[in-house]
Every structure is written in C-alpha cells, then in structure tokens.
Amino acid sequence: xxxxxAIVGAGPAGLLLAQLLHLRGIDSVVLEAKSRHYxxxxxxxxxxxxxxxxxxxxxxxxxxxxxxxxxxxxxxxxFSGQVHRIDLTALTGRAVMIYGQQEVVKDLxxxxxxxxxxxxxxxxxxxxxxxxxxxxxxxxxxxxxxQVLECDYIAGCDGFHGPCRVSISPTELKLxxxxxxxxxxxxxxxxxxxxxxxIYANHERGFALLSMRSPTVSRLYLQxxxxxxxxxxxxxxxxxxxxxxxxxxxxxxxxxxxxLQKGVTPMRSFVAEPMRHGRLFLAGDAAHIVPPTGxxxxxxxxxxxxxLAEALARHYRDGQDDRLNEYSATCLxxxxxxxxxxxxxxxxxxxxxxxxxxxxxxxxxxxxxITSSRVGAQSLAENYVGLPL
Ligand code: RFL
Ligand code: PHB
Numbered sequence: 001x002x003x004x005x006a007i008v009g010a011g012p013a014g015l016l017l018a019q020l021l022h023l024r025g026i027d028s029v030v031l032e033a034k035s036r037h038y039x040x041x042x043x044x045x046x047x048x049x050x051x052x053x054x055x056x057x058x059x060x061x062x063x064x065x066x067x068x069x070x071x072x073x074x075x076x077x078x079f080s081g082q083v084h085r086i087d088l089t090a091l092t093g094r095a096v097m098i099y100g101q102q103e104v105v106k107d108l109x110x111x112x113x114x115x116x117x118x119x120x121x122x123x124x125x126x127x128x129x130x131x132x133x134x135x136x137x138x139x140x141x142x143x144x145x146x147q148v149l150e151c152d153y154i155a156g157c158d159g160f161h162g163p164c165r166v167s168i169s170p171t172e173l174k175l176x177x178x179x180x181x182x183x184x185x186x187x188x189x190x191x192x193x194x195x196x197x198x199i200y201a202n203h204e205r206g207f208a209l210l211s212m213r214s215p216t217v218s219r220l221y222l223q224x225x226x227x228x229x230x231x232x233x234x235x236x237x238x239x240x241x242x243x244x245x246x247x248x249x250x251x252x253x254x255x256x257x258x259x260l261q262k263g264v265t266p267m268r269s270f271v272a273e274p275m276r277h278g279r280l281f282l283a284g285d286a287a288h289i290v291p292p293t294g295x296x297x298x299x300x301x302x303x304x305x306x307x308l309a310e311a312l313a314r315h316y317r318d319g320q321d322d323r324l325n326e327y328s329a330t331c332l333x334x335x336x337x338x339x340x341x342x343x344x345x346x347x348x349x350x351x352x353x354x355x356x357x358x359x360x361x362x363x364x365x366x367x368x369x370i371t372s373s374r375v376g377a378q379s380l381a382e383n384y385v386g387l388p389l
Contacts, residue, residue, distance in 0.1 A: 003029040003118075005312060006138045006151040008126055008164055010039055010119060012101060013284030013301035014157030015108035019059045020309035022115050026316055029149055030112065030119040031126055031140055033158075039121075040106045043188050043261050046211055046219055047198075047295035048097040048104075049386030052302045061107045069099035070212065075384070077371055078201040079364060083251055084371035085197070091374070091381035098198075100213050101298050128154045128167045131280035155308065156282040157301075160270070165286050168277045180267040180291060180346060181353060182206070185224040185233060191257030193218045194248065200293075200349055201245050202367060207293075207350045208245035210254070218257070221292075223350055228264050235259050267291040269343055271335060274328035275304075281327060283308055288335050293349060294342035294383070303389060304331050334387060341383040 005021055007014045010032035018028050032039065048056070048069070056062040073089040089095050112119045120142050127139040131154055138149040156164025165173070184207075193212035201208040206223035213219055220242050224233070239256045248254035270289040275282045284301030307330055311323035348366055352359070370376040 001029070001147060002150045003027050004151060004316070005153045005155055006128075006136075006149050007031065007155045007157055008128065008138065009156070009158035009162055009284075009286070010034075010105075010109070010121070011157060011159055011284060011301065012104055012108070012298050013286075013305050014155065015105060015112060016055075016059060016061075016302060017155055017157060017283065017305040017309055018117070018119070019061060019108060019111050019115075020305065021312060022112075022117060023059065024309060024313040024316070026312055028117065028155075029151075031123045031138065031149070032119070032121050033123060033126070034121065036109060036121050040102055040109060042102055042105075043186070043219075043263070044101040045292065045295065045298040046098055046100050046213060047299075048099055048302075049299045050094040050096065051386045051389065052299045053097045055302055055306050056104065056107075059111075061104075061111045064103070064107055065097065065099045068103070068214070069097040070214075071095050071097055072197055074197050076195060076197055076199040077367060078199050078203075078247060079367045081247065083199065083247070086371070086377050086381055086384075088381045088385055091378045092385050094385035096295075096385055098212060104298070126158070126163050128156065128164050128280055131167075132278035134279075136279045152279065153312065154280045155305075156280055156286045157284050157305065159285040160289055162286055164280060165272055165282055168280065172277060174273045176269075176271045176273070178269040178343070179226075180350070181226060182223050182350060183226045183228055183267055184209075184221045184265045184292060185228060185230075185238070186219065186221045186263050186265055187238060187259050188213065188261040189218045189220060189257045189259050190216065191218050191255045192216055194246070194252045194254040199246055199252075200345075201247070202349045202363065203245040204351070205241070205245055208242055210242075210246055217260070224264065226266060230262055230264065233262070238262075265292060267346065269339055271332070271339060273332060275331055276324070276328045281308055281324075283331075287331075288339070290339060290342035291346045292342075293345040294338070296338045296342050299386060300335060300338055303334065307331055307389070334389070337383075337387055
C-alpha cells in the first residue's frame, strides 16, 4: 500500500488535514484506532475561533455549522456576585461559533467518505517507522491483517496518547509541561442554556462554566479534584454546585435536566518541540495540550493542519520545501501565545488549594480591571476570538 501522506488519527486535526490535502490534489490514507461511532460521539470542545470557522468553510465542510452553530458576539465573566459582559465583537470586530467538536468530526468524516479516499477505523498496532529516511512507512493491523503503508510523509495527528510523538527519540524532543492541581467535571444536559452567552465564573467554591450545544442542550463544567471519582458526584450534587457557582436564582435560572454525558477532564499545559522530525510532522494534541479554560485545543489543531496542508501543497506543487522547513517554528510561535493565554485564563478563574488572601485579592482585582478597562477587556477578547495565523 502506498500514499503521499499517511495520517495517523481521525480527530479534528487528522480529518481536516485529509480534506485540505484532497482539495490540493494530494493523496492520503487516514488510520484511526477507534470506531466511526466512537469518534463521532466523543464529547469534547465546543468553541471555534472565527479563523477556524473560515478554514472549515474554505475546506467545504462548513454548511451545517453555518446552519446549526450558534454565533456568539460576547461572553460573561462572573465574580463577586455579579456578571460582566465582554463584548467580543465591539472589541475585535469578530465573533466565535459554538459548535460541538463531535459535529465537526461528523462533517469531516462525511466529507472524507464522499471523496472515496481511504479512512480505516479500528486499526491496531500503528507504528511510524523510518521517518528519518526518504522512505518512511507506517505499519498497522487492520481486521487481523498486518499492513505496510509506504508514504512520502507521516502526519502524527494521533492526540496526546498516540504512537507518533513517542516514536521520536527522546533526545530529539524538548518537552514543556505544567499539570494543574484540579480537573473539570463536564456534563452535557438536556436543558435549555440558562444564558444566551457563555458564563465563566470565578466563585469561592471553585470555577464553573456554562456553555451550550444547541437551544435545548447545555454543556456545563465544574472545577473538581484532579483524581475526582464520578461516584462522588451524583446528579443532585452537580446541579446544586453549578447553581451555587453560577449564581442561579438571582441573575439566572439554571434548570435541572437529564444528564446525557459526564466526564472528568484533567488540566495540563504541554508542548513538545520541535514539531517536525525528518518526514514526520506532529499536529494538534499530539504536539501540545492546553487547559480548556481558553477554549483553544480544537482551534490549535485546526490551525496546525492548515499550515501543514499549505506547506505540503507547496512541496508537491512548486517543489519548494521552505514551508515544510518552517512548519514547526511557525506553529510554535502561535502555540506559545495560545499557551500563555490558556494558562492566564486558568490562573484567573480557578481556586488553588494554596491560595493566599493576597492571591485571592489579586485575582479579583484582575477581573475588576478586565471588566472595567477597555484595554484590559480587549486583550482578553483579541485572544479569545483568535490571534491571526
Ligand atoms: P484528538 O481529537 O485527540 O484526535 C486524535 C485521534 O487519534 C486517534 N489515535 C490513534 N489512531 C490510530 N492509532 C493509534 N495508536 C491512535 N492513538 C490515538 C484517537 O482515537 C483520536 O481519534 O486530537 P486532535 O485531532 O489533535 O484534536 C484536538 C482536540 O481534540 C482537543 O484539543 C480538544 O478536544 C481538547 N479538549 C477540550 N477542549 C475544550 O476546549 N473543551 C473541552 O471540553 C475539552 N474536553 C478535550 C476535552 C480533550 C480531551 N482529551 C484529549 C483528553 C476532553 C478530553 C477528554
Ligand atoms: C465547551 O463548550 O465545551 C467549552 C466552552 C468554553 C471553554 C471550554 C469548553 O473554555
């Protein structure tokens, strides 16, 4: 079996890369460990930067997003018992789109299937090999049969736990990591969003976030312990904690509804440098993780593969490798700014177990500054809607 680009992983990064390459006349094979049903129902991120919206539209997979997605022109910050609106559009001229990651994945899988190009689900034992030579290949098993996929390039879009990054010699990678002393308990619930816009709450009992997926489905998060067991969180406790932290009763009417899905997301900041090793290119969560407070994980995956597709197109179309050579540095420059923003939002909104009274006052003063100074608000807004490519 042979292709131009072997893509490991069918998350937003791998699937979008496959579609962008297809549009540029470049062949690829996508290898995914899970089933189609599994990846189409994995509940994760939900906020698309304006630029991600443009890229998905340009890739020809944006029609349903434009119909069903919710365009948001602002967000709410809640602290000290009050809510303050950050008017994203007035401050930046841009808006963000609320559209679930699993919906993006469904649209991308449908587009891939329509091209008739290979997308293999439930493959096992994926091993990227020989990427430091001119003849890289990927070994894998599919339906019990051992396969060899020869290629020009390998795209490691296999998430944080995938095989690509770990196949690189540790001496060639520099890893940067910060693990936070808390996690997010996230639920998807059948209840109309209690607010038209997202609410990020800094409460003395911990962070809470109100988000949504549709006019009838809410997505809600609570700061919890990093090793939290869901057994400690019966539905009544989740709702009561959300109501307290989001201030339901006074400003807002958060109605209890059936919980469709529950999960705990650990919080970490992680970067592996560089993102290229010979003919292996890492993209998305395979190369970096951000804590979800800034809503950036899926957006970084989208911008990485957009740059990678352009670089590969330049190679195949013009015979020039300049963009491929610059890929890692170009991505990392943006990634570190997004790392900074995601870290900053996390530090601003969560309670730390060792918070001193000084830290608490400083956090509230910073929130007060952001919500009372146009410059303060603008910096948040500019990062939230997305920095330019
Ligand atoms: P993905 O989506 O993880 O996709 C990687 C794909 O690679 C597959 N894979 C393999 N395939 C073949 N062989 C192997 N050996 C493989 N190992 C793995 C996986 O099955 C998967 O299909 O990475 P990608 O494409 O880079 O996209 C990044 C985003 O998914 C991610 O940044 C965000 O979803 C982060 N994130 C969240 N962000 C938010 O803004 N809000 C959230 O609520 C939120 N929740 C989450 C999240 C990430 C999570 N992970 C990765 C732990 C919840 C979770 C659980
Ligand atoms: C979500 O809707 O899942 C979501 C929204 C904003 C975030 C993180 C997750 O910062």
